[in-house]
Amino acid sequence: MFVLTLLADTIRIPPHLLAKPTLTSVQTEIEKRYPNKIIVDVGLVLCPYGPPVEVGDGILVPGDGGAHHQVIFQCVVFRPFVEEVLVGVVTESNESGVTVSVGGFFDHVFIPAYWMLNPSVYDESKGLWVWTPTYDDDDDEEEEEKETVEPVGNDVVKQEPGSEDDEEEPENSEGEEAEEGNRFEIEIGSEIRFKVKSVNFTRITTTMKGVQATTTSTTTTSSNTTAKPLSSTEDSGTKNGNDEEGTGVRRRSSSADLSDEAKHPAPMQIVGSICEDGLGLLSWWNTAEEEEEEEEDGMEVDDI
Numbered sequence: 071m072f073v074l075t076l077l078a079d080t081i082r083i084p085p086h087l088l089a090k091p092t093l094t095s096v097q098t099e100i101e102k103r104y105p106n107k108i109i110v111d112v113g114l115v116l117c118p119y120g121p122p123v124e125v126g127d128g129i130l131v132p133g134d135g136g137a138h139h140q141v142i143f144q145c146v147v148f149r150p151f152v153e154e155v156l157v158g159v160v161t162e163s164n165e166s167g168v169t170v171s172v173g174g175f176f177d178h179v180f181i182p183a184y185w186m187l188n189p190s191v192y193d194e195s196k197g198l199w200v201w202t203p204t205y206d207d208d209d210d211e212e213e214e215e216k217e218t219v220e221p222v223g224n225d226v227v228k229q230e231p232g233s234e235d236d237e238e239e240p241e242n243s244e245g246e247e248a249e250e251g252n253r254f255e256i257e258i259g260s261e262i263r264f265k266v267k268s269v270n271f272t273r274i275t276t277t278m279k280g281v282q283a284t285t286t287s288t289t290t291t292s293s294n295t296t297a298k299p300l301s302s303t304e305d306s307g308t309k310n311g312n313d314e315e316g317t318g319v320r321r322r323s324s325s326a327d328l329s330d331e332a333k334h335p336a337p338m339q340i341v342g343s344i345c346e347d348g349l350g351l352l353s354w355w356n357t358a359e360e361e362e363e364e365e366e367d368g369m370e371v372d373d374i
Contacts, residue, residue, distance in 0.1 A: 071154060074119055075112055075147045077104075078140070083128070085135040096122055096141055104145060106175075108337045110271045111286060113149030114176060120144060148176060150266045150340065152289060157263050157352070160256055163199055165192050168256055170264065170342065178336040181264055185343035187350055193255070201254040201350065254354055261352045264342035272335045283335055 081103075087095040097118070104115045123144065128137035150156060158179055162169035167186075170179040183192070187201045256262065268289040275282055344350045 071148065071150045071156065072116070073113070073147050073149055074144050075115075076123070076142065076144055077109075077112075078142045081139050081141045082134075082136045083139065088137060092125060092128070092139070093121055096125055096139060100141070100143055108271075109147075110273050110337065113147040114338060116146045116148055116175075118143055119146050149269065152266055152268065154266045155263060155349075156266065156342070157261060160258055160260050160262050163197055163256060163258060165194075168199060168262075170262060172340075176338075176340075178338060179264070179340045179342055181262075181342045181344060185267065185341075185345050187344055187346075196255070198258075199256040201256070201354075203252050203254075254351070256351060262344065263349050263352060263355075264344050265346065265349060266340055267343045268341045270339045270341065272337050272339070274334055274337075281334075285335070 081096050081099050083092070083095045083099060087098065100118050100122070105117050107115045109115060121143075122141050124142040126140035128139050130137060156172055156179075158170035158172040160168055161171045161177065165183070167180055167182040169177070170181060171177045172179055183190075183199075186199060187203075189204065190199055190201045192198075193200050268287050270285050270287045272283050272285045275284065348355055
């Protein structure tokens with residue numbers, strides 16, 4: 071989730087800092103410029119890490135009283151890798167999916183509808199996504215198909231289900247309670263565990279055609295997470311985004327016209343998934359874990 075990245079840049083030291091040591095002045099300017107800044111294809115810079123690795127000689131530019139130094143330095147960057155599992159807080163829910171905030175400093179995590187746990191539906195009345203597992207349906211159907219067999223002397227009498235009216239009412243009430251118990255809502259403000267499926271970077275540029283946004287998407291295509299991404303050129307025969315042998319990450323670019331002054335997309339967005347066991351709201355799985363722990367504790371007490 072957090073990585074150390076080596077960056078190189080030209081840092082300008084203003085005249086009022088020239089009296090201080092060069093390393094101190096350079097560090098001060100780096101701390102002003104880079105924290106909370108998103109660098110395309112790198113990630114969200116949180117803070118510089120340690121003193122600058124290398125500082126070049128100062129260069130004076132005509133008409134500018136500051137000194138310009140070529141600097142190499144390290145920064146702590148937030149950039150989760152694909153297939154990493156993170157925990158965040160649900161901030162918004164709509165028909166398209168769920169928006170999640172991570173750590174209180176990154177709010178552009180989106181879990182689309184097709185990456186929800188199956189089966190999930192959107193409740194328009196509450197404005198929430200609801201997971202409705204059906205893991206008990208098969209058992210109920212098997213029980214309904216079975217016929218009760220009672221011996222009467224040497225004969226065997228078969229009774230069809232539902233022949234006794236007195237037993238129907240409690241069964242229906244139990245079924246309604248089961249349906250309510252199998253309804254899990256993704257509530258706003260709840261903690262949610264998700265898996266990263268892709269990291270998208272968007273670069274907004276102004277061209278002769280207007281304002282355009284170019285998005286670069288990094289996704290996984292195999293179990294190999296140490297492979298390098300494909301080159302952006304199409305000369306290698308991977309025009310359709312197909313992976314080369316041993317490649318686990320690919321990049322694709324697309325452009326969208328924003329000349330109509332529409333809302334610009336986020337410069338960095340993470341697409342997540344909860345379509346696996348153990349993913350989703352923490353309360354869904356913590357309850358099961360607590361019940362298992364209570365059962366284990368009870369067994370230990372019985373043994374004593």
